[in-house]
Amino acid sequence: MSKVPYKIYLEESEMPKQWFNVRAAMKEKPEPFINPGTMEPCTADDLRPVFCDALIEQELNNDDRYIEIPQGIQDFYKMYRPSPVTRAYNLERILDTPAEIYYKFEGNNTSGSHKLNSAAAQVYYAKEQGLTSLTTETGAGQWGTALAMACAFYGIDLTVYMVKVSAQQKPYRKAVIETYGGKVIPSPSDTTEVGKKILAENPNTGGSLGCAISEAMEVALKTDNCRYVLGSVLNHVILHQSIIGQELKTALEKYDVEPDIIIGCAGGGSNLGGLISPYMADKIEGKNNIQFIAVEPASCPSLTRGKYALDFGDTGKTTPLMRMYTLGSGFIPSPNHAGGLRYHGMSPIVSKLYHDGYMEARAVEQNKIFEAATTFARCEGTLPAPESSHAIRVAMDEALKCKETGEKKTIVFGLTGTGYFDMSAYMSYMDGSMTDFIPTDEDLEKGFASLPVKE
Amino acid sequence: MSKVPYKIYLEESEMPKQWFNVRAAMKEKPEPFINPGTMEPCTADDLRPVFCDALIEQELNNDDRYIEIPQGIQDFYKMYRPSPVTRAYNLERILDTPAEIYYKFEGNNTSGSHKLNSAAAQVYYAKEQGLTSLTTETGAGQWGTALAMACAFYGIDLTVYMVKVSAQQKPYRKAVIETYGGKVIPSPSDTTEVGKKILAENPNTGGSLGCAISEAMEVALKTDNCRYVLGSVLNHVILHQSIIGQELKTALEKYDVEPDIIIGCAGGGSNLGGLISPYMADKIEGKNNIQFIAVEPASCPSLTRGKYALDFGDTGKTTPLMRMYTLGSGFIPSPNHAGGLRYHGMSPIVSKLYHDGYMEARAVEQNKIFEAATTFARCEGTLPAPESSHAIRVAMDEALKCKETGEKKTIVFGLTGTGYFDMSAYMSYMDGSMTDFIPTDEDLEKGFASLPVKE
Numbered sequence: 001m002s003k004v005p006y007k008i009y010l011e012e013s014e015m016p017k018q019w020f021n022v023r024a025a026m027k028e029k030p031e032p033f034i035n036p037g038t039m040e041p042c043t044a045d046d047l048r049p050v051f052c053d054a055l056i057e058q059e060l061n062n063d064d065r066y067i068e069i070p071q072g073i074q075d076f077y078k079m080y081r082p083s084p085v086t087r088a089y090n091l092e093r094i095l096d097t098p099a100e101i102y103y104k105f106e107g108n109n110t111s112g113s114h115k116l117n118s119a120a121a122q123v124y125y126a127k128e129q130g131l132t133s134l135t136t137e138t139g140a141g142q143w144g145t146a147l148a149m150a151c152a153f154y155g156i157d158l159t160v161y162m163v164k165v166s167a168q169q170k171p172y173r174k175a176v177i178e179t180y181g182g183k184v185i186p187s188p189s190d191t192t193e194v195g196k197k198i199l200a201e202n203p204n205t206g207g208s209l210g211c212a213i214s215e216a217m218e219v220a221l222k223t224d225n226c227r228y229v230l231g232s233v234l235n236h237v238i239l240h241q242s243i244i245g246q247e248l249k250t251a252l253e254k255y256d257v258e259p260d261i262i263i264g265c266a267g268g269g270s271n272l273g274g275l276i277s278p279y280m281a282d283k284i285e286g287k288n289n290i291q292f293i294a295v296e297p298a299s300c301p302s303l304t305r306g307k308y309a310l311d312f313g314d315t316g317k318t319t320p321l322m323r324m325y326t327l328g329s330g331f332i333p334s335p336n337h338a339g340g341l342r343y344h345g346m347s348p349i350v351s352k353l354y355h356d357g358y359m360e361a362r363a364v365e366q367n368k369i370f371e372a373a374t375t376f377a378r379c380e381g382t383l384p385a386p387e388s389s390h391a392i393r394v395a396m397d398e399a400l401k402c403k404e405t406g407e408k409k410t411i412v413f414g415l416t417g418t419g420y421f422d423m424s425a426y427m428s429y430m431d432g433s434m435t436d437f438i439p440t441d442e443d444l445e446k447g448f449a450s451l452p453v454k455e
Numbered sequence: 456m457s458k459v460p461y462k463i464y465l466e467e468s469e470m471p472k473q474w475f476n477v478r479a480a481m482k483e484k485p486e487p488f489i490n491p492g493t494m495e496p497c498t499a500d501d502l503r504p505v506f507c508d509a510l511i512e513q514e515l516n517n518d519d520r521y522i523e524i525p526q527g528i529q530d531f532y533k534m535y536r537p538s539p540v541t542r543a544y545n546l547e548r549i550l551d552t553p554a555e556i557y558y559k560f561e562g563n564n565t566s567g568s569h570k571l572n573s574a575a576a577q578v579y580y581a582k583e584q585g586l587t588s589l590t591t592e593t594g595a596g597q598w599g600t601a602l603a604m605a606c607a608f609y610g611i612d613l614t615v616y617m618v619k620v621s622a623q624q625k626p627y628r629k630a631v632i633e634t635y636g637g638k639v640i641p642s643p644s645d646t647t648e649v650g651k652k653i654l655a656e657n658p659n660t661g662g663s664l665g666c667a668i669s670e671a672m673e674v675a676l677k678t679d680n681c682r683y684v685l686g687s688v689l690n691h692v693i694l695h696q697s698i699i700g701q702e703l704k705t706a707l708e709k710y711d712v713e714p715d716i717i718i719g720c721a722g723g724g725s726n727l728g729g730l731i732s733p734y735m736a737d738k739i740e741g742k743n744n745i746q747f748i749a750v751e752p753a754s755c756p757s758l759t760r761g762k763y764a765l766d767f768g769d770t771g772k773t774t775p776l777m778r779m780y781t782l783g784s785g786f787i788p789s790p791n792h793a794g795g796l797r798y799h800g801m802s803p804i805v806s807k808l809y810h811d812g813y814m815e816a817r818a819v820e821q822n823k824i825f826e827a828a829t830t831f832a833r834c835e836g837t838l839p840a841p842e843s844s845h846a847i848r849v850a851m852d853e854a855l856k857c858k859e860t861g862e863k864k865t866i867v868f869g870l871t872g873t874g875y876f877d878m879s880a881y882m883s884y885m886d887g888s889m890t891d892f893i894p895t896d897e898d899l900e901k902g903f904a905s906l907p908v909k910e
Contacts, residue, residue: 005467006533012460078461079545079836090534090608108563110838110873152833153545172627172878179881180833378607378635381534383565418565420875423627426634 006089008251010082016246017069019239022273022349024065025281028356030235030348032060033320034310036452042320049221050228054125058236065281067239069121072128076120076153077243080109085251086415090379092399099402101395102257103415104248104275105382110176111146113385113417114271115231118240119146122229123154132225133157137187137212139166139267140340140387141173142417143231148182161187161215163342165206173421187212194218194316208332209343214316232268233313233322233347241274244414249278252412259290261398263413265390266294266303266361267340269347275414276359283358292359293398294350295390297369299437300333302326302346303354303361305444310453311345321452324351330450334437340387344447364393365436370429372396373419385417386425461544463706465537471701472524474694477728477804479520480736483811485690485803487515488775489765491907497775504676505683509580513691520736522694524576527583531575531608532698535564540706541870545834547854554857556850557712558870559703559730560837565631566601568840568872569726570686573695574601577684578609587680588612592642592667594621594722595795595842596628597872598686603637616642616670618797620661628876642667649673649771663787664798669771687723688768688777688802696729699869704733707867714745716853718868720845721749721758721816722795724802730869731814738813747814748853749805750845752824754892755788757781757801758809758816760899765908766800776907779806785905789892795842799902819848820891825884827851828874840872841880 023029032041047056058067069077088101106114126134134156138144144160151158160182167174167186174184187207188195194214198205205211213230220228231237252259262279264272272294282288294303302325311326313319326345333342346354353359366386373389375396376382384392391413402409419426428434478484488497502511513522524532543556561569581589589611593599599615606613615637622629622641629639642662643650649669653660660666668685675683686692707714717734719727727749737743749758757780766781768774781800788797801809808814821841828844830851831837839847846868857864874881883889 007467009464012462075544110832110836110875112875149833149836153836172875175878175882175885176838176875178885179829179838179878374634377565378604381565381604381608383631383634420565420567420627420631423630423634427630430630430633 004087004255004257007084007086008254009084010247010251012078014250015077015082016243016250017074018066019069020242020246020277021061021065021067021239022242022277022280023062023235025284026352027284028352029062030352031323033322036321046320050217052122052125052129052131052227054129055122055236058239059234070124073121073124076124076150080116082247083108085248088380091376094375094379095396095399095403097399097403098406098408099399100408100410101399102252102412104244105415106244107382107385107415107418111142111149112420113142113146114241114244114274115143115146116149117243118231118237118270119150121240123147123150123156126227127154127156130225131156131227133159133223134227134229135159135216135220136229136231137161137209137216139163139209139342141166141170141421142340144177144182144184145173146231147229148177148180151182152180158182159219160184161189161212163187163207163209163212169424170421187215189215191215192218198315205332208315210315210329213314214318217314217318232270232343233345235349237270238273238277238347238349241270242277244271244274245277245279248275257410259412260409261291261293261411263293263295263391263394263411265341265387265414265416266296266346266350267387268343269350271414271416273347273350280353280358293394294354294359294361295394296361296363297341297390298363298365299439300327300342301363302344304363307448307451308351308355309451309455311451313345317452322348324348325354327444328447328450331447341390362394364390365438367429367434367436369393370426370434382415383419384415385419386422388416391415459542459710459712462539462541463709464539465702465706467533469705470532470537471698471705472529473521474524475697475701475732476516476520476522476694477697477732477735478517478690480739481807482739483807484517485807486778488777491776505672507577507580507584507586507682509584510577510691513694514689525579528576528579531579531605535571537702538563540703543835546831549830549834550851550854550858552854552858553861553863554854555863555865556854557707557867559699560870561699562837562840562870562873566597566604567875568597568601569696569699569729570598570601571604572698573686573692573725574598574605576695578602578605578611581682582609582611585680586611586682588614588678589682589684590614590616590671590675591684591686592616592664592671594618594664594797596621596625596876597795599632599637599639600628601686602684603632603635606637607635613637614674615639616644616667618642618662618664618667624879625876642670644670646670647673653770660787663770665770665784668769669773672769672773687725687798688800690804692725693728693732693802693804696725697732699726699729700732700734703730712865714867715864716746716748716866718748718750718846718849718866720796720842720869720871721751721801721805722842723798724805726869726871728802728805735808735813748849749809749814749816750849751816751818752796752845753818753820754894755782755797756818757799759818762903762906763806763810764906764910766906768800772907777803779803780809782899783902783905786902796845817849819845820893822884822889822891824848825881825889837870838874839870840874841877843871846870
């Protein structure tokens with residue numbers, strides 16, 4: 001038995017009091033938001049009608065490496081953090097690998113994922129600013145749940161536009177959001193102009209994150225003392241999620257564990273960005289040579305098959321433009337795609353790091369994901385979310401490579417959440433009815449045609 | 456801010472290596488099982504066709520205060536334990552009470568409850584004995600999930616008879632069991648003689664735990680190298696669940712916290728029995744004066760309205776007789792009763808402690824339970840199981856009494872699990888359609904009529 005315990009929990013006194021802003025370490029910064037009207041960089045004032053002031057400040061801050069976590073957010077974090085770093089002794093045994101495998105598990109809270117880390121922060125700042133309500137979108141439902149929990153705690157009204165196909169597949173996820181007092185509207189809906197327009201063009205659409213974002217933003221702009229909040233992609237979300245990486249590094253350093261590979265699933269990039277932030281800064285500064293791997297679904301392959309281009313964040317083309325890896329805001333993933341990671345784009349921070357060669361990316365098909373998920377569940381106990389299982393799949397692949405080569409690498413991955421609300425997907429995997437949808441080049445071209453700037 | 460952190464986690468090195476056998480401290484022991492044919496106490500040989508040998512030994516052991524936890528079970532426990540003791544600072548604030556409230560949270564594992572503590576032990580011993588398959592019953596589904604997880608881990612086949620109404624209400628719970636490789640059969644079924652008989656008498660029954668037990672036992676007796684395992688009620692289950700109380704006491708003593716009140720929900724009694732075991736031994740020996748409170752649903756009130764009598768453990772009347780508080784094995788709770796705690800009887804250990812005046816009991820209606828559950832979810836984050844919320848309700852009631860009297864009591868309760876699979880019950884609470892079913896005296900008389908011995 002190694003001296004490393006199965007689970008490493010930090011003491012409350014060891015918990016990070018600062019977020020880590022990876023942009024401060026980046027030699028080239030991500031491009032600023034671009035105002036699509038003027039094609040000039042957005043100012044704070046441009047963003048103020050949509051976002052909270054404190055979040056805009058964080059969004060535009062490329063300089064401060066550490067940003068204090070207010071006490072009111074630290075107190076929220078203490079309800080469900082620190083999250084454990086687990087040594088996957090049982091998975092290592094099943095794979096018969098010389099590799100050491102660790103995972104940082106973010107699912108031990110009712111939202112079932114890491115999304116609560118940014119929800120707490122965003123709602124706290126909204127309350128501080130005197131706002132009374134928030135709007136947002138949710139896909140698989142983790143973000144909507146997380147935000148409802150934070151809104152219940154701090155006392156703010158919430159309306160959630162939930163991707164219609166998810167709302168249908170996950171009625172209980174909707175019920176959890178409602179238990180916390182959130183109002184859920186399946187998207188596209190007839191409650192907004194953009195929703196009505198999308199429904200008129202495509203009455204049978206299952207919806208998309210991009211479309212739900214447009215609806216939520218429209219309502220925020222129309223409503224007094226209301227703002228829009230987003231659970232991924234943006235710089236300030238990656239900042240909040242750096243709590244994962246900060247805890248991870250502190251925990252591993254207690255046991256002198258140095259990762260060779262860090263793996264995270266990537267949809268909008270918030271988990272991955274937060275997980276790797278402090279380690280990535282060290283890599284940029286030549287202090288480590290870690291292999292970072294982003295894993296995305298083959299059905300929505302923004303990093304591996306997308307373009308690094310200026311694009312809208314939403315289907316309705318109402319957001320500022322961001323330079324990111326994108327399939328085009330018109331791309332709608334196949335409705336048979338289980339779970340999250342359905343966003344057409346990717347965090348500008350993660351996109352820039354990938355573009356500059358600091359990390360790699362892999363796309364995996366969903367049957368292979370669920371095979372890994374089931375193996376993991378049976379030997380490590382925890383039933384993983386489909387999203388998280390992308391990282392499990394590649395961690396297993398890398399551990400099996402070590403078995404072939406005899407290398408004793410240290411593999412770390414982010415286990416972002418649990419799969420309790422994804423059982424219909426597990427059922428279709430078990431009964432053999434799950435299909436692997438991979439977009440053709442022609443499918444992708446349709447998405448790229450929606451890009452606003454031809455470069 | 457008090458010096459007690461929000462969450463107390465034990466280090467792996469501080470985790471208990473022994474279970475605590477409360478019977479060793481009891482001045483009068485629970486009565487032994489009675490063979491209904493001879494009306495003599497059951498011997499180990501009487502029990503051997505149904506139960507694993509090691510578990511029979513534990514079942515009959517009234518003498519050893521500490522029983523070693525085998526390394527193979529300790530290793531399983533390390534996957535999801537220690538469970539945190541949480542100071543409910545936010546609940547205290549919302550209630551504006553001078554009381555200090557703590558809860559021991561057992562829901563941070565995929566089974567969603569404390570049931571895994573005994574499942575791990577029972578499957579480990581089955582494997583050690585060379586058995587190849589197990590049968591069991593499950594009501595709300597936590598026990599079936601826990602057992603499937605343990606069977607997947609140790610490599611044993613599993614058939615779960617799931618109370619039909621639960622299987623219908625919770626299809627995803629069934630899917631989780633199947634993901635871990637367990638076979639689920641809604642009960643009553645036509646796969647057993649007892650199931651066929653019950654269906655013939657009452658074709659529309661939603662089933663009951665007692666009936667599912669009969670079916671599972673019948674299959675175990677008919678199948679080679681197969682045994683039956685039970686998730687509650689029995690002495691050895693309470694023994695395994697003492698890991699909860701052992702960890703609780705170690706954690707609270709680190710911060711010099713001495714409980715005035717300890718509260719647990721009570722269905723079959725396993726959580727409650729395990730939670731209180733070491734503290735109860737001290738009370739029996741005059742070392743503390745803690746108020747222990749068992750909380751049960753008003754719809755299935757075995758302690759508060761049942762009889763302390765010899766009864767069968769199952770509807771089919773195939774088990775040995777146990778002296779316990781019971782509503783009669785013929786009692787079937789209303790199908791509109793959300794969640795677990797549906798068993799007609801109560802652990803003989805808990806029954807004896809209650810009968811001898813060491814603890815009290817309260818019965819609570821389900822709308823009041825869900826009101827407490829929703830309040831708790833919104834301020835403490837975690838969405839509680841309906842079962843666990845019985846304990847929350849009484850903890851809140853006691854804390855509110857302290858607010859009136861100004862007393863600064865220390866209240867500890869067991870939060871046995873999460874409510875992710877109980878959303879249809881939450882939905883009916885939220886939309887006002889939840890009804891409070893309280894059996895009439897006439898209803899109870901029908902159950903008592905099934906008691907096998909008139910005393």
